[in-house]
Amino acid sequence: MALNPTDLYDIRSLLSEEERMIQDSVARFTDEKVLPIIGDCFDQGRFPKELIPEIAAMGLLGSSLPEQYGCAGLNAVSYGLICQELERGDSGIRSFVSVQSSLCMYPIYAYGSEEQRLRWLPAMARGEVIGCFGLTEPHGGSDPANMKTVARKDGDDWLISGAKMWITNGNLADIAIVWAQTGDGIQGFIVEKGMKGFEAHEVHRKMSLRASVTSALYLDNVRVPEANRLPNVKGLKGPLGCLTQARYGITWGPIGAAIACYTSALEYSKERVLFNRPIAATQAVQLKLADMARRITLAQLLSLQLGRLKDAGSMQPAQVSLAKWNNVRVALDIAREARDILGGAGITTEHPPIRHALNLESVITYEGTETVHQLVIGREVTGINAF
Ligand code: TGC
Numbered sequence: 251m252a253l254n255p256t257d258l259y260d261i262r263s264l265l266s267e268e269e270r271m272i273q274d275s276v277a278r279f280t281d282e283k284v285l286p287i288i289g290d291c292f293d294q295g296r297f298p299k300e301l302i303p304e305i306a307a308m309g310l311l312g313s314s315l316p317e318q319y320g321c322a323g324l325n326a327v328s329y330g331l332i333c334q335e336l337e338r339g340d341s342g343i344r345s346f347v348s349v350q351s352s353l354c355m356y357p358i359y360a361y362g363s364e365e366q367r368l369r370w371l372p373a374m375a376r377g378e379v380i381g382c383f384g385l386t387e388p389h390g391g392s393d394p395a396n397m398k399t400v401a402r403k404d405g406d407d408w409l410i411s412g413a414k415m416w417i418t419n420g421n422l423a424d425i426a427i428v429w430a431q432t433g434d435g436i437q438g439f440i441v442e443k444g445m446k447g448f449e450a451h452e453v454h455r456k457m458s459l460r461a462s463v464t465s466a467l468y469l470d471n472v473r474v475p476e477a478n479r480l481p482n483v484k485g486l487k488g489p490l491g492c493l494t495q496a497r498y499g500i501t502w503g504p505i506g507a508a509i510a511c512y513t514s515a516l517e518y519s520k521e522r523v524l525f526n527r528p529i530a531a532t533q534a535v536q537l538k539l540a541d542m543a544r545r546i547t548l549a550q551l552l553s554l555q556l557g558r559l560k561d562a563g564s565m566q567p568a569q570v571s572l573a574k575w576n577n578v579r580v581a582l583d584i585a586r587e588a589r590d591i592l593g594g595a596g597i598t599t600e601h602p603p604i605r606h607a608l609n610l611e612s613v614i615t616y617e618g619t620e621t622v623h624q625l626v627i628g629r630e631v632t633g634i635n636a637f
């Protein structure tokens with residue numbers, strides 16, 4: 251029996267029936283709603299906001315959080331499959347869901363008061379309140395411990411000043427989870443759109459993640475009530491704990507981008523006839539396609555095992571770093587090679603590889619650069635901190 255070229259190890263058979271159903275429904279959404287418009291969105295530098303109500307109605311926002319907050323209560327593997335199928339469409343769509351779910355809803359759930367959870371989570375799950383996450387600052391994102399944004403207590407309120415850079419959803423968001431230095435370590439605050447002194451400025455001229463909103467945030471003595479401080483965490487482990495959630499999803503997402511590029515190259519190579527035979531009949535192209543299939547299979551197994559560890563409650567941040575490093579690198583290399591197989595046709599957004607390759611240049615940088623994740627593994631295996 252012929253094997254499935256995008257699932258050579260029948261990894262799908264390792265999924266539960268519920269996980270397969272979720273994967274299929276998100277795959278249908280990507281095929282029917284994302285793929286027909288995404289090339290134009292990328293060309294126009296436009297995030298397709300019109301998809302938010304359907305993404306929310308499908309339960310994809312905060313999908314792993316409990317049902318009592320209006321969320322779907324799915325397991326980690328299902329969240330991963332959601333990321334994979336969305337990023338098969340575009341990294342920008344997956345980014346939107348990652349930020350809303352793992353970087354905004356998760357900290358409110360994990361570090362917020364019950365009042366904050368009830369106020370924000372159901373509306374965020376419905377897509378009525380959109381969030382962004384402000385950790386990175388202009389002077390250097392890899393070292394968030396060197397944070398310059400400060401929050402000072404003023405009576406019952408806090409006054410927050412500083413700047414955040416490269417913030418996904420920034421201009422789209424109704425609230426921002428802003429991390430700031432206080433006299434008592436780094437703390438997280440829910441800063442609301444419209445608070446005096448708070449501004450978001452969109453980043454233009456991007457050549458990557460063009461179908462996603464990226465912004466700079468400016469905070470000039472923004473008065474934030476104590477009720478908006480996340481009370482249950484202090485220190486860098488707060489934001490880093492959110493990153494572990496988001497990075498986990500990002501190990502899965504680029505597998506979708508890689509599958510889109512590999513499939514595009516596979517189909518094209520069977521039809522493109524040069525020197526009297528399809529280029530798929532040449533050894534050089536078959537080697538490339540076989541190597542793409544090998545790397546996709548390994549990435550799928552890595553993320554699935556990571557998801558099973560997460561569901562069992564034993565996933566470690568260093569394991570996430572290894573999978574984020576491997577799977578994004580695999581996807582970026584596959585996207586570039588698929589672009590090459592398409593020849594000149596590969597340079598336009600009529601075909602997905604160049605769009606994915608450009609997007610993945612951001613994905614390999616955000617949520618910890620490739621180097622940061624390599625150094626996390628280096629630290630884990632040597633016991634020596636090289637940062
Ligand atoms: P370090 O001393 O290692 O740790 C400080 C405290 O944090 C704990 N910790 C973690 N906790 C949870 N998850 C993790 N991944 C954690 N890593 C560390 C650690 O145990 C410690 O806790 P405690 O209780 O002892 O205080 O901190 P360090 O300053 O040496 O930094 C280490 C380093 C370089 C790995 C870290 O700073 C880092 O990861 N830098 C990269 C920053 C980054 O990834 N930024 C991403 C911004 S958000 C984003 O990009 C969103 S894009 C979203 C999209 O559009 O999809």
Ligand code: FAD
Pocket residue numbers: 349382383384385386387388389390391392393415416417418419459464612615616617618619620621622636637
């Ligand atoms: P730097 O930290 O200045 O790194 C520059 C170079 O130095 C990199 O190659 C890096 O690997 C290397 N380097 C760093 N440390 C070392 C070392 N010890 N040894 C050797 N080399 C090293 N941030 C948010 O907070 N929220 C968001 O929503 C968000 N969304 C983003 C969306 C996009 C499209 C992009 C591009 C970024 C986003 N980011 C976001 C920011 C992202 O997390 C940072 O860009 C990333 O952490 C790297 O920080 P930096 O850009 O300041 O690069």
